[in-house]
Amino acid sequence: MHERSIELLNMAVADELSAVHQYMYFHFHLDDQGYDLSSSMFKRIAIQEMGHVEVLAERILFLKGEVKMENAHPVENIQDVAEMLKKAADMEEGSARDYNLWANECAANADSVTKKIFEQLVMDEEGHYDQFDTELDQLNKFGERYLALQSIERSKRLESGAPIE
DSSP, X not given: OOHHXXXXXXXXXXXXXXXXXXXXXXXXXXXXXXXHHHHHXXXXXXXXXXHHHHXXXXXXHHTTOOOOOOOSSOOOOOOOHHHHHHHHHHHHHHHHHHHXXXXXXXXXXXXXXXHHHHHHHHHHHHHHHHXXXXXXXXXXXXXXXXXXXXXXXXXXXXHHTOOOO
């Protein structure tokens, strides 16, 4: 009865796992470049995406389905900050669009709980999109100066002995 919901939930798991891997890749590279604020943002959002995977997996198991732990897309090797932010914004925008459609499909199939899960995911993904879009706007407005400020903050923390995340 819930085969289509299980299929959609597993598609969302794959999408979320792709985001986790891509954002952690960005986190590692931004940390290596000394851009602490951007690095921390990607790490924090990757952790939130892991939480999404958990919610999706719990629903799949409740519906007596099998959780498929597969990525929807391979990690793209991007080191440019603006390109990272653009890629992440595009990913979030696509996820929100898909989850909105899938919520409607679940509603049509009388699965209101899965519908609500997808609706919550739409809200979360739109919030992530807004964060990435805002960061991209700041970078476009201030250019390399915006990134230089992050490097200065790292230097201040290192000098003070504060831990670097």
